[in-house]
Amino acid sequence: MAQKKDDWAPSTLAAQALHLIDEATGAVVPGIEPASTFARGSDYEPVGGFKYAREANPTTLAVEKVLAALDGGAEALAFNAGLAATVTVFETVRSGQHIVAPRIMYHGGQDWLRRISETRGIGLTFFDQTEDGALEDALRPGETAILWIETPVNPTWDVIDIEKAAKAAHGAGAILAVDSTVAPPCTTRALELGADIVFHSATKYLGGHSDLTAGALICAEENALWDEIKQVRKLTGGILSPFDAWLLLRGMRTLFIRYERASDNAMELARAMADHPRIVQVLYPGLESHPGHEIAKKQMRSGFGGMLSILVDGDADAARRVATATRLFIPATSLGGVESLIEHRKSVEGPHSIVPANLLRLSVGIEDVSDLIADLDQALGAI
Ligand SMILES: Cc1ncc(COP(=O)(O)O)c(C=O)c1O
Numbered sequence: 001m002a003q004k005k006d007d008w009a010p011s012t013l014a015a016q017a018l019h020l021i022d023e024a025t026g027a028v029v030p031g032i033e034p035a036s037t038f039a040r041g042s043d044y045e046p047v048g049g050f051k052y053a054r055e056a057n058p059t060t061l062a063v064e065k066v067l068a069a070l071d072g073g074a075e076a077l078a079f080n081a082g083l084a085a086t087v088t089v090f091e092t093v094r095s096g097q098h099i100v101a102p103r104i105m106y107h108g109g110q111d112w113l114r115r116i117s118e119t120r121g122i123g124l125t126f127f128d129q130t131e132d133g134a135l136e137d138a139l140r141p142g143e144t145a146i147l148w149i150e151t152p153v154n155p156t157w158d159v160i161d162i163e164k165a166a167k168a169a170h171g172a173g174a175i176l177a178v179d180s181t182v183a184p185p186c187t188t189r190a191l192e193l194g195a196d197i198v199f200h201s202a203t204k205y206l207g208g209h210s211d212l213t214a215g216a217l218i219c220a221e222e223n224a225l226w227d228e229i230k231q232v233r234k235l236t237g238g239i240l241s242p243f244d245a246w247l248l249l250r251g252m253r254t255l256f257i258r259y260e261r262a263s264d265n266a267m268e269l270a271r272a273m274a275d276h277p278r279i280v281q282v283l284y285p286g287l288e289s290h291p292g293h294e295i296a297k298k299q300m301r302s303g304f305g306g307m308l309s310i311l312v313d314g315d316a317d318a319a320r321r322v323a324t325a326t327r328l329f330i331p332a333t334s335l336g337g338v339e340s341l342i343e344h345r346k347s348v349e350g351p352h353s354i355v356p357a358n359l360l361r362l363s364v365g366i367e368d369v370s371d372l373i374a375d376l377d378q379a380l381g382a383i
């Protein structure tokens with residue numbers, strides 16, 4: 001018996017981009033609609049439901065439908081960068097309200113939080129994500145509007161329990177927004193664990209090929225807050241362009257197999273590096289020795305991802321020497337692409353960085369893992 005679309009597994013929906021076959025041409029891949037404006041009919045209503053591309057357009061809407069389906073959400077919005085999406089969520093917070101976020105998180109989002117806290121009278125508390133109960137203690141019932149978490153936390157990969165965070169946020173009258181960039185919906189569906197909004201830098205795993213910048217927000221339900229987010233995106237022009245939306249749609253078709261391969265490679269690399277004489281510590285939630293491993297097992301259902309960090313036996317200079325001695329790992333920022341990258345994180349995070357000076361962040365791609373292990377091993381000789 002033929003299954004209905006509603007019954008298809010997320011990996012099936014991703015592979016076929018929701019089976020969005022063009023009715024007029026039969027094309028199995030949606031086209032790009034670059035129009036910035038859309039005609040009205042004799043009744044002065046928009047002919048196809050679209051008015052102006054800054055508000056919504058067919059290609060961006062197509063990718064938004066796939067994003068919503070993969071995360072099991074009510075609706076999705078695509079933005080021209082991850083940070084544009086993050087900032088839009090924080091834009092809904094009023095002066096006098098309060099935001100809670102982890103002490104270590106994507107540094108750009110943290111810089112923005114500091115900025116609005118200083119300029120708009122918004123309360124801000126960063127909690128220590130490694131300390132039990134710190135998240136709960138940071139909440140101010142009735143005042144906290146948003147609990148923002150990131151998991152695994154970049155670049156130490158501490159794991160925050162989404163279910164627990166959702167209960168705590170809701171108990172304090174706040175919403176929970178989860179930056180799930182490193183754990184995309186092929187492994188974590190944060191909305192099912194109680195989050196109200198899930199965020200992805202789609203520049204990373206969702207796009208997967210380091211050839212676009214994009215952000216995504218997906219809501220559990222359409223409500224007044226979501227309407228405001230939509231309104232802010234429209235007024236600030238943060239929407240993803242049709243060309244990039246199309247690229248993202250193409251990238252997402254292979255999300256599941258790319259993530260699986262990157263996870264397998266990262267696990268093997270992490271194990272191979274765990275006893276390396278020039279490495280002090282390997283941080284990877286897939287390792288049993290990682291403090292967040294048990295929670296990761298619970299909420300990263302099909303792989304721990306390709307992100308890991310190594311603490312080298314030396315100072316910042318030694319770490320930078322390793323990062324520039326690789327021949328296969330590319331010394332560059334970003335993550336989640338098919339190619340492996342290495343980065344000295346402290347050098348790029350700026351003055352507020354509390355990341356250890358000897359930390360190197362690895363974004364493990366889909367290459368042959370034996371080449372990756374050999375490359376890192378030879379580069380560690382630079383210490
Ligand atoms: C975890 C995480 N969140 C948010 C962002 C910001 O996304 P974008 O660079 O697409 O604006 C990044 C970018 O590195 C990230 O790694």
